Amino acid sequence: MTSQRQIHLGLFLQGAGHHVSGWRHPDAESGSENFDLLRRLVQTAEAAKFDLAFLADGLTSSVDAHPSMIARFEPLTLLSALAMVTERIGLAATSSTTYGEPYHTARAFASIDHLSQGRAAWNIVTTSYDRTAKNFSKAHPQHDDRYAIAEEFVDVVRGLWDSWDDDAFPKDKERGLYADPAKVHVLDHEGRYFSVKGPLNIPRSPQGHPILIQAGSSGPGQDLAARTADIVFTAQQSLEEAQVFYRSLKSRVAGFGRDPATVAVMPGFMPVIGRTLAEASEKLVELDRWTDIAKAMPLLEERIGHSLGAYDLDGSLPDLPLSDQLRSRAELLTELARREKLTIRQLALRVAAGRGHHIVAGTPVDIADRMQLWFENGAADGYNVMPPFFPVGLDEFVAEVVPLLQERGLFRRDYEGPMLRDHLGLRRPAPPA
Numbered sequence: 001m002t003s004q005r006q007i008h009l010g011l012f013l014q015g016a017g018h019h020v021s022g023w024r025h026p027d028a029e030s031g032s033e034n035f036d037l038l039r040r041l042v043q044t045a046e047a048a049k050f051d052l053a054f055l056a057d058g059l060t061s062s063v064d065a066h067p068s069m070i071a072r073f074e075p076l077t078l079l080s081a082l083a084m085v086t087e088r089i090g091l092a093a094t095s096s097t098t099y100g101e102p103y104h105t106a107r108a109f110a111s112i113d114h115l116s117q118g119r120a121a122w123n124i125v126t127t128s129y130d131r132t133a134k135n136f137s138k139a140h141p142q143h144d145d146r147y148a149i150a151e152e153f154v155d156v157v158r159g160l161w162d163s164w165d166d167d168a169f170p171k172d173k174e175r176g177l178y179a180d181p182a183k184v185h186v187l188d189h190e191g192r193y194f195s196v197k198g199p200l201n202i203p204r205s206p207q208g209h210p211i212l213i214q215a216g217s218s219g220p221g222q223d224l225a226a227r228t229a230d231i232v233f234t235a236q237q238s239l240e241e242a243q244v245f246y247r248s249l250k251s252r253v254a255g256f257g258r259d260p261a262t263v264a265v266m267p268g269f270m271p272v273i274g275r276t277l278a279e280a281s282e283k284l285v286e287l288d289r290w291t292d293i294a295k296a297m298p299l300l301e302e303r304i305g306h307s308l309g310a311y312d313l314d315g316s317l318p319d320l321p322l323s324d325q326l327r328s329r330a331e332l333l334t335e336l337a338r339r340e341k342l343t344i345r346q347l348a349l350r351v352a353a354g355r356g357h358h359i360v361a362g363t364p365v366d367i368a369d370r371m372q373l374w375f376e377n378g379a380a381d382g383y384n385v386m387p388p389f390f391p392v393g394l395d396e397f398v399a400e401v402v403p404l405l406q407e408r409g410l411f412r413r414d415y416e417g418p419m420l421r422d423h424l425g426l427r428r429p430a431p432p433a
């Protein structure tokens with residue numbers, strides 16, 4: 001047990017790796033439907049004492065999508081299977097506030113929290129892409145409306161999680177009392193977007209409330225995170241940008257009367273590991289060589305939110321109106337292109353490699369140094385680790401980078417407790433009033 005501030009690590013789990021061409025590497029195994037592979041990866045992360053494994057999600061499919069996103073398991077179904085083959089690692093899944101119902105969401109995550117004995121986390125997303133609406137018989141709300149809906153949605157979910165006192169189910173055979181009527185709280189929520197009576201039909205879960213993660217970096221996204229989240233996922237390109245985001249987020253947290261130290265900011269982080277810097281750089285170049293620019297362009301276009309077909313691939317990115325879809329990512333990529341003077345082609349390849357997340361190619365020491373630098377300079381409390389391909393990219397990180405972080409006293413050698421809350425050093429929320 002150490003009192004030194006520790007890096008939090010998440011495994012960003014994707015069936016075909018993170019680099020768009022990672023699955024083509026001769027050593028790669030892939031398959032979003034390959035439970036055996038996913039199980040091994042999460043068990044590897046657990047053996048290395050990662051805080052959590054994380055599943056992103058979307059509600060559409062396209063053959064032009066990133067191979068990890070063309071087809072994938074429904075994340076809560078997958079989490080319940082993973083809960084049965086792991087013991088300590090946190091289990092996080094993405095679920096949309098625009099296309100979900102608070103009652104379903106509250107119930108599903110409370111169920112995972114029970115099944116995993118206190119390891120569940122919900123990644124709250126508002127769903128960027130308007131094409132999603134075509135699968136749900138409804139219209140896609142505007143960016144800021146999506147966040148207004150999300151604010152109320154999260155409050156309803158948290159209210160439902162407090163439907164029952166911790167000791168509401170005495171199962172007293174003598175008195176014939178299975179559930180105690182004095183220990184139930186009916187939510188009776190009537191709001192702008194939702195009417196939810198309650199109570200929830202599952203007992204209060206081991207963590208009280210499953211952990212809340214928020215991923216969405218615009219102003220309204222940061223406000224939602226600052227008010228409600230325990231972890232914030234984000235995409236940041238440079239130390240300076242990450243520091244600006246970190247400061248902005250933490251001051252908003254304080255603005256909501258919360259302790260900034262109780263909210264962990266975790267940018268995505270892609271390690272490309274070699275024995276030498278040259279070997280690591282060559283590995284990344286090789287992966288980029290397998291990337292077909294015709295496949296990379298749709299990935300860029302959906303993040304920028306505009307078709308780029310009319311522009312010269314070897315020219316610079318034109319000035320485009322800010323997209324309503326993935327607002328913060330469109331800003332990040334535009335800034336990146338301007339700062340590094342990238343052509344459209346180069347920017348598309350960068351998105352194909354890491355989707356706008358921070359990529360570090362280097363030796364294990366280079367990678368550990370960068371993680372330490374951001375961690376110690378107000379830019380990150382941890383990382384959502386995105387190996388370019390599986391399982392090798394994760395195996396290398398665990399074998400070569402994690403021990404360096406441990407030697408430096410920056411990462412745990414063992415779990416401190418059984419629940420995800422314990423890994424994050426967070427107290428259990430007070431029982432319902």
Ligand SMILES: Cc1cc2nc3c(=O)[nH]c(=O)nc-3n(C[C@H](O)[C@H](O)[C@H](O)COP(=O)(O)O)c2cc1C
Binds near residue numbers: 215216217219326
């Ligand atoms: C790091 C990160 C991860 C995200 N992961 C998902 C995801 O898995 N599924 C999803 O539908 N949206 C995801 N989003 C999108 C957000 O929920 C949000 O809709 C989008 O970022 C637009 O909001 P913003 O402008 O506040 O960032 C993610 C966003 C970020 C920044």
